[in-house]
Amino acid sequence: MKKLLVLGAGTAGTMVANKLSHVLDRNEWKITVVDRDEVHPYQPGFLFIPFGIYGQNDVIKPRRDFIPPGVEMIVSKIEMIEPEQNRVRIAKDNRYLNYDYLVIATGSHPRFDEVSGLQEHEWHKSIHDFYTLEGAVALTKHLRAWQGGRLVLNIAEMPIKCPVAPLEFLFLADWFFHEQNMRDRVDLTLVTPLTGAFTRPRASQLLGDILEEKNINVVPEFLVERVEPDEKKIVSYDEQEVPYDLLISVPVHMGDDVIERSDLGDETNHVPVDKHNFLSPRFDNIFVLGDAANLPTSKAGSVAHFEAEIFTENFLRYVDGLEMTAKFDGHSNCYIESGFGKGFLIDFNYDVEPLPGKYPLPGIGPFSLLQESEMNHWGKMMFRWVYWNILLKVKEMPITAEMTMAGKWQ
Numbered sequence: 001m002k003k004l005l006v007l008g009a010g011t012a013g014t015m016v017a018n019k020l021s022h023v024l025d026r027n028e029w030k031i032t033v034v035d036r037d038e039v040h041p042y043q044p045g046f047l048f049i050p051f052g053i054y055g056q057n058d059v060i061k062p063r064r065d066f067i068p069p070g071v072e073m074i075v076s077k078i079e080m081i082e083p084e085q086n087r088v089r090i091a092k093d094n095r096y097l098n099y100d101y102l103v104i105a106t107g108s109h110p111r112f113d114e115v116s117g118l119q120e121h122e123w124h125k126s127i128h129d130f131y132t133l134e135g136a137v138a139l140t141k142h143l144r145a146w147q148g149g150r151l152v153l154n155i156a157e158m159p160i161k162c163p164v165a166p167l168e169f170l171f172l173a174d175w176f177f178h179e180q181n182m183r184d185r186v187d188l189t190l191v192t193p194l195t196g197a198f199t200r201p202r203a204s205q206l207l208g209d210i211l212e213e214k215n216i217n218v219v220p221e222f223l224v225e226r227v228e229p230d231e232k233k234i235v236s237y238d239e240q241e242v243p244y245d246l247l248i249s250v251p252v253h254m255g256d257d258v259i260e261r262s263d264l265g266d267e268t269n270h271v272p273v274d275k276h277n278f279l280s281p282r283f284d285n286i287f288v289l290g291d292a293a294n295l296p297t298s299k300a301g302s303v304a305h306f307e308a309e310i311f312t313e314n315f316l317r318y319v320d321g322l323e324m325t326a327k328f329d330g331h332s333n334c335y336i337e338s339g340f341g342k343g344f345l346i347d348f349n350y351d352v353e354p355l356p357g358k359y360p361l362p363g364i365g366p367f368s369l370l371q372e373s374e375m376n377h378w379g380k381m382m383f384r385w386v387y388w389n390i391l392l393k394v395k396e397m398p399i400t401a402e403m404t405m406a407g408k409w410q
């Protein structure tokens with residue numbers, strides 16, 4: 001039996017296990033998936049929790065519900081990857097798992113410990129986050145009783161997952177405080193290391209305009225050095241200061257520590273791979289998918305989905321000694337909630353900026369690219385159902401893994 005080992009049963013690992021379990025011969029292949037816990041979170045749903053739109057039970061399901069029959073699932077921390085020996089050591093019974101092929105899909109995680117002063121005595125009091133389930137739940141309670149003041153959202157450093165999520169948080173906060181009849185008592189500010197609202201110039205311009213329309217301040221090119229929790233201010237490396245009453249932090253993200261322990265990552269523990277086929281340049285039987293990979297595209301569930309399609313096509317050829325002909329183009333798309341029941345959608349790849357148009361059906365939509373619409377909002381709200389029922393179970397979707405120019409206006 002040939003052994004395929006998948007590390008991480010999040011968005012990417014689950015999709016890969018599902019896809020390959022359909023197409024690999026069960027008499028020839030054994031597929032094993034390892035994850036440290038039993039609960040699969042729908043991370044895009046964390047955004048809605050602080051505003052009472054979702055509760056925590058709306059965003060979690062048992063991981064095993066999404067692991068197909070015939071695939072072994074082991075719940076354990078992964079301790080060490082030993083590529084020279086083609087094996088992985090896990091914490092459970094201190095066991096070694098041998099493999100012929102390895103897929104690393106251990107994700108990328110916010111590192112609050114990387115910003116000094118963040119996780120001290122004011123943590124979950126005047127300093128919060130919404131990138132973790134616990135953080136989003138704690139923030140819900142805080143917002144329920146908050147009387148207003150200066151709300152500062154600070155992006156510490158790139159990369160972060162879903163780089164539009166901090167903007168969505170501010171758009172939803174604007175809406176939420178309007179609904180609570182207290183918008184005039186709240187000052188909203190985005191403090192970002194970027195030169196503008198987003199990583200891509202055209203979308204950055206549009207999103208910057210929306211922030212301005214909604215009276216949300218932007219402090220660009222701010223590289224946070226520390227938080228002073230008693231003074232309630234954040235301070236940059238060049239000694240700029242931004243005071244707050246409520247700080248929402250989106251810290252730098254790093255690949256899991258197992259990547260560092262195994263000496264496989266870059267300075268943020270993300271693993272270098274070929275950007276078109278996800279193969280490690282160092283080990284010809286290791287692929288890296290999802291947020292764990294060091295790729296010049298967004299860290300997003302949509303990216304993991306497109307990657308899983310390309311990877312499956314290539315993997316079947318690769319194990320037969322054929323050339324990998326499918327090429328990942330960096331395709332990413334993302335709904336952007338803009339509040340008041342509306343939203344945007346962006347679709348782009350390594351080379352093409354987000355452009356206006358209709359998606360996924362050219363000229364028809366129903367979703368509008370780079371334009372605000374109610375339909376886009378409903379797309380985002382429906383996405384949770386799509387995630388659990390279609391995406392993770394790898395059922396057919398009417399969208400292609402490669403980005404298409406059809407329906408886009410130049």
Ligand SMILES: Cc1cc2nc3c(=O)[nH]c(=O)nc-3n(C[C@H](O)[C@H](O)[C@H](O)COP(=O)(O)OP(=O)(O)OC[C@H]3O[C@@H](n4cnc5c(N)ncnc54)[C@H](O)[C@@H]3O)c2cc1C
Pocket residue numbers: 007008009010011012013034035036037042043044045046047076077078079105106107108130131132161162165256257258289290291292299300301302303304333334335
């Ligand atoms: C607030 C927020 C909003 C978002 N919004 C969107 C959105 O609107 N659209 C979008 O496309 N994406 C969005 N995302 C991003 C999306 O959720 C991620 O990009 C996606 O889940 C990445 O999948 P992954 O499989 O690479 O990582 P994950 O889904 O994080 O899975 C990694 C898995 O590896 C396991 N693991 C890691 N290390 C170990 C170890 N040492 N031992 C055992 N197990 C380990 C973890 O337990 C985890 O289950 C959002 C994310 C957040 C936080």
